[in-house]
Amino acid sequence: MVKKIILGLFLLIIIGVTIVVVFVADKVDTDFNPTILEKPYAFTDRSVELYNSLEFVADLHCDALMWQRNMNTEHDFGHVDIPRLQKGNVAFQAFTMVTKSPDNLNFDNNGSDSDRITNLVIGQGRPLYAWFSLFGRAKYQCKQLQKAAKKNEYFRLVGTKTDFQEFLKDRKKDKRHVGAFLGAEGGHCLEGKIENLGKLYDMGMRMLGPTHFFDNELGGSAHGIDKGGLSDFGKEVILEMVERNMIIDIAHSSSQLVEDVLQLTDAPIISSHTGVNGHCASPRNLTDEQLRAIAGRGGLVGIAFFDEAVCGATIKNIAIAMKYVRDLIGIESVALGSDFDGTVDVPFDATGFPLLVEALLREGFTADEIRLAMGDNVKNFFLKHLPD
Numbered sequence: 001m002v003k004k005i006i007l008g009l010f011l012l013i014i015i016g017v018t019i020v021v022v023f024v025a026d027k028v029d030t031d032f033n034p035t036i037l038e039k040p041y042a043f044t045d046r047s048v049e050l051y052n053s054l055e056f057v058a059d060l061h062c063d064a065l066m067w068q069r070n071m072n073t074e075h076d077f078g079h080v081d082i083p084r085l086q087k088g089n090v091a092f093q094a095f096t097m098v099t100k101s102p103d104n105l106n107f108d109n110n111g112s113d114s115d116r117i118t119n120l121v122i123g124q125g126r127p128l129y130a131w132f133s134l135f136g137r138a139k140y141q142c143k144q145l146q147k148a149a150k151k152n153e154y155f156r157l158v159g160t161k162t163d164f165q166e167f168l169k170d171r172k173k174d175k176r177h178v179g180a181f182l183g184a185e186g187g188h189c190l191e192g193k194i195e196n197l198g199k200l201y202d203m204g205m206r207m208l209g210p211t212h213f214f215d216n217e218l219g220g221s222a223h224g225i226d227k228g229g230l231s232d233f234g235k236e237v238i239l240e241m242v243e244r245n246m247i248i249d250i251a252h253s254s255s256q257l258v259e260d261v262l263q264l265t266d267a268p269i270i271s272s273h274t275g276v277n278g279h280c281a282s283p284r285n286l287t288d289e290q291l292r293a294i295a296g297r298g299g300l301v302g303i304a305f306f307d308e309a310v311c312g313a314t315i316k317n318i319a320i321a322m323k324y325v326r327d328l329i330g331i332e333s334v335a336l337g338s339d340f341d342g343t344v345d346v347p348f349d350a351t352g353f354p355l356l357v358e359a360l361l362r363e364g365f366t367a368d369e370i371r372l373a374m375g376d377n378v379k380n381f382f383l384k385h386l387p388d
Contacts, residue, residue, distance in 0.1 A: 192233065217233050
């Protein structure tokens with residue numbers, strides 16, 4: 001009798017999760033990842049002509065793997081899938097794994113004692129091993145991207161310089177080819193075990209931000225409670241990353257953690273999706289001193305597209321933030337870091353980049369500067385710094 005009751009409860013849970021997956025998951029995705037502008041986007045002739053001439057457009061950050069979305073199917077919600085990347089002439093997209101995010105999310109003070117991602121993982125019908133394990137969630141998202149690549153001859157996960165060089169050759173012959181790069185938001189996905197860094201590396205992860213919206217075992221978040229520096233474990237992780245030629249992403253890191261990273265290693269660093277305090281004051285954004293430190297090591301600053309990063313999610317504000325970085329530390333450090341599908345409102349999806357080209361032209365960017373900012377800087381960085 002007890003076994004029948006347990007079986008019945010288990011079946012009810014499975015039925016409930018299935019109903020949520022079928023009828024609710026896409027609506028949640030739609031509600032949390034809107035675009036401000038409606039399609040069809042109004043492109044100018046000059047922006048389209050210049051944009052179509054760009055050989056390499058790259059974006060350093062999107063959270064599409066957080067959603068149970070078939071990446072090989074074009075959707076009318078959210079911001080990124082492979083068909084839209086192809087339509088939008090996007091050559092290279094970084095996919096970043098989100099494994100935990102606190103309730104009542106804010107940019108000032110978040111604890112680590114809650115997690116709104118758990119309900120999302122269960123509600124989307126992800127495997128049991130991902131329900132309550134942060135490492136399990138990262139593992140699943142790695143597999144999700146690998147699966148998309150296996151089913152699409154024009155989509156590949158890039159992990160080495162050789163991979164990247166081969167991809168560039170194929171892309172030059174046929175612009176349908178899209179490259180993907182895998183990172184993680186927050187080292188809490190390691191669950192305090194250094195060996196998990198190697199496991200995720202073996203599954204394709206090449207970039208890691210030590211913290212996300214809360215302090216963790218590696219150190220302090222810009223949005224955490226203590227906002228401290230690197231812990232001993234955090235130092236161990238950073239040094240292991242440097243040994244593996246992995247890319248250190250300081251987006252979301254506390255000021256002290258950034259300073260500790262700079263003291264610990266002379267490796268290049270990036271901020272994959274950010275704003276700048278000189279344009280838009282926010283706990284989220286980089287100071288001029290941090291910008292100069294990034295440029296001094298040949299790093300990149302990916303400008304995000306959402307309100308808190310650029311003080312109003314407008315295309316003009318994105319362009320102004322990029323201009324600020326160019327004027328302060330040079331055009332070679334400017335990159336795109338949209339934060340597509342990161343539960344933020346953005347002006348356009350992956351097909352709308354000519355709108356940004358037009359805004360950059362209006363802000364006085366030359367065609368050569370636009371080529372660098374829209375992707376060539378990322379291409380040059382990855383050719384230099386990916387593992388052999």
